[in-house]
Amino acid sequence: MSEQHPTARRRDPRAERAARTVRVEPRRRLVLSVDVVPQTGGRPRRDPRARRAEAIVQSVPRLRLDWTGKAVGASALPTVEGRGPRAASEPVLRVIDDPACLLFAVLDRPDGALSGHDRQVLAAARLLADAAGGAVVAVVPDGGEDLGALGADRVLPLPAAWADEYAPERRAAAVAAAIARWSPRHILFAESQDGGDLARRVAVACGERLFAGVESLSSARAARRAGGGATELGCAPPRLLSIAADAVAPLGAVRHEARRLDPPPEPDGVPALQGARRLPVDPDGVGLGEADFIVSAGNGVTDWDAFAALGRALGATRAGSRVVCDAGHLPRDRQVGASGTVVSARCYLAFGIAGAPQHLQGIGGVERVIAVNTDLHAAMIKRADLAIIADAQAVMPALVRLARERGHG
Amino acid sequence: MVDVAILLSVGRHPVSGRARRAPTDARALEMALGLPAVRRTALHAGDPASPALRDYLGMGLDRLTVLAMAHGCDPVEPLAAHLRSLSPGIVLTGNRAEGGEDSGMLPYRVAHTLGVAIVPDVVAITVEAGGGAAEVVQALARGQRRALRVALPFVATIHPAAPSARPSAFGPARRGRIDSVPVEAPPDAFLAACAARPWRDRPKRLTVGAPGSGGALDRLRAATEAKAGQGRLLVGPSPDEAALAIYECLQEQGVLPR
Known part of the structure; x- marks a missing residue:
């Protein structure tokens, strides 16, 4: 039980009555002094108001509660064996000194x-x-x-x-x-x-x-x-x-x-495979499912020349949402989403994509999402690691200029 | 001008289960047909009566040598002995057979027995003018390519991303000759020790959330909820500010050079 919230034990009236009973015959007599009352066991009584106060994450602008027990105030919550939030325990160091193998x-x-x-x-x-x-x-x-x-x-x-x-x-x-x-x-x-x-x-x-x-x-x-x-x-x-x-x-x-352990000695001898170097690849020739860096266009993109220039300047694979592929701006094999390709890129740069659930499914495996959109309340903005509320037509040429200034593209 | 040997195996169609060309072996033959070769020797170890061997002949081979051996024998020793008598400059084969053990070990064991280098996952080979070395291109994950220089002779295994094989034509497939050479092959004790049963698909392992952390609620949340980002938000920046923020984020992620 925590110091701030001394909660009463759950009472068992029958047990209290039995403890106070002095004699039963001819009439039942009870002791009235308080100290006779036994501290009978039972579960600790919960204080719902205190629990709620501890679950509050923020109260302005609107109340938000976290019932998982991971909120800031939750550390003071009493932890009972088998119930309540589980205490995160540091694993014990296991030393195997004399292994069998x-x-x-x-x-x-x-x-x-x-x-x-x-x-x-x-x-x-x-x-x-x-x-x-x-x-x-x-x-x-x-x-x-x-x-x-x-x-x-x-x-x-x-x-x-x-x-x-x-x-x-x-x-x-x-x-x-x-x-x-x-x-x-x-x-x-x-x-x-x-x-x-x-x-x-x-x-x-x-x-x-x-x-x-x-x-x-x-x-x-x-x-x-x-x-x-x-x-x-x-x-x-x-x-x-x-x-x-x-x-x-x-x-x-x-x-x-x-x-x-002591490292093994370095092997000598000349290797037969020599002069290994990475070759530059055409990013649009790479399949969408295995592309590493994707720049993607949605319904908010109208300047397709700037989009193509951006793909070239950044060396990114171009892709689009269903709307864009339906309209014929990009081929069908460049569609990201549930009915297109599920991508697993390291980085996904989205222009003018609102983020339909089917599209968000398609980018479920992406490590980092950058979204440029005019709508602050789009689902894509919530998903993005870096969200920019701006017009894609203005940002794309600026990004192309910047990439050229910095010496690639 | 080089001397090329191609090791071909019989594949298995994934749906019908019929014998067919093994896909990467067919790509290896396609690559061999495109090399400036003085001699191309196609080898198969197994049953000379397999109908799938005619599909290889239909790609433009005149003849195919089959080292006839029973099923379940280890083909490495007979293949290596035959290759030693040919001493080819390049040995091409697919990186994984289908229908047998499918471990991808055979090219490595053949190369080790012959004492030559092995290059895995090749998609292109250019032989240098003198004929003493070759420039090979390997396929990597995420569509990347790596170039290497290898001295001849070597064994190369072909990646599925290599140029696709030409279709097999009926006439050449009928005309081509299959030379059967009976060989002594030891039984494969390692494979015989394994118990075989029909493959049954297992449920896909749910790899969501960090293991051992949190409870069922966390796992449910990770499996069902859309992933939320770190949530850095810029509202109405100028285009140049926005471009700079994106550029720095891309650099931090490592997709653009610093």
């Missing part, structure tokens, strides 16, 4: 940051390690992440530069050398483009077979899809596995020590 989780770290797929690989390794009493070793290009919070007991750092450059042969040689030195029970990879390539290179270097693209995993059985998608191959988890995307749920709050 080691498991390698070889992570991709594409573009210099751990991906969701990498986390799933760590979760899969954790699953197998907990069943065998082993420790998870994250084999990853060196970086700033706290791998202990992701479930790694040990970290085997590879050179940090390998995260950015394309060095599959050196990476495979380093992982194979580490496998030879520590002889882990299982080695898990991510079945992504680079991770799958690395897994196969390591598998041939070790002279073993890879169980590629595991779709379901338990400590007793791993299963993958084969036979052109018609067959499921299953067996006890083999030594080398690669985990398909979204096959294993990532871990919740855990705390492991992530002790650093």
Whole structure:
């Protein structure tokens, strides 16, 4: 019970009456003094007014209440076992000093940051390690992440530069050398483009077979899809596995020590694949579903020359809402939304789009949305990370000018 | 001018289940037909009577060599032995077969047995004038491309984004010859140890919300509500102010160079 709201216990009149009873025969006699009244148990009585006061997030301009218990005032709320808001507890550090075996989780770290797929690989390794009493070793290009919070007991750092450059042969040689030195029970990879390539290179270097693209995993059985998608191959988890995307749920709050191991020696020898460089691609040639940066037009756009110039200047893939594609301003394969393409771009720049529910479904996977619209109350403005209430016809040429001044486009 | 070998497999139509050209293998053959090659050798390991092999011949091949072996055998050793006798400059194949183990391991194992480099996910190959090296283009996620320089000989696996294969013509498919070479292949013990059963689709894992945080209410909210942004709002700025704000936001996100 909190200090501010001393709430009374729930009373049980029958029990109080029984406690006060001195004698029953010939007539029932009761003691009237207060201290005899027992503090009978029962649930604590709730004070609805105090709860409501604590749920208030703001009172002007209009009252807003948050009943989830996460409001500012909610920390003072009494927490009762099994009811009320759950206290967020810090996970306890788990140290595995003397593991029965080691498991390698070889992570991709594409573009210099751990991906969701990498986390799933760590979760899969954790699953197998907990069943065998082993420790998870994250084999990853060196970086700033706290791998202990992701479930790694040990970290085997590879050179940090390998995260950015394309060095599959050196990476495979380093992982194979580490496998030879520590002889882990299982080695898990991510079945992504680079991770799958690395897994196969390591598998041939070790002279073993890879169980590629595991779709379901338990400590007793791993299963993958084969036979052109018609067959499921299953067996006890083999030594080398690669985990398909979204096959294993990532871990919740855990705390492991992530002790650093000595890195394996850098492999020598000249790699056969040399001179890797990214090629410039035509942004409009990229399919909408896999485009990284989309500039999109809606009914509020009338200046199509400026829109095309903007797409060229920013190097963005052009797209449009259903209205625009229906009117023939853009081809049908450029339509974003429920009846068009569901996009997963990193950045979505929308001009003159109000944000119909079908359109918002189409941009559900977008990381950051920038919206330019004349209507302050449009649904798109609510969804956007940066919303600008202005006319698209004025902003587009200004943005093209700015991009040209800054030296690209 | 290079010597090209193409490894072809028999695919499986995803709906009807009929034997067909494996899509990426057909793209590999298409790429081989476009290379300035002195010799093109098409190889298949498996059943020489498969009707899908005629589809490859119909793309303009004169002959196809089949290393005849029983189902469930490991084709790597016979393929590598045959390739060693040919010593081609470039070995092309699809990056993933369909209908067998579908692990994508075969090109890597063949390359390792031959002791040559392997380039995955190729969409274009240009052989340099001397014929000693080639410039290859790889397909990456999000439509991106990467160029590499590789010395011959090498094994390349073809990505599905490579130029699509020409259709198969009936006449060449009838005229083409299939040379069957019986080979000894060891049984595939790894594959035999796995239990096979028909694939059953699993419910898609709901990957919404941070795992372990909050309760059912949070998960329901993440699954049903439209995602709300961070909500920076500029009302009625001048066009230049608006453009600058957008530009800085794009730079911060990393889609434009700083």
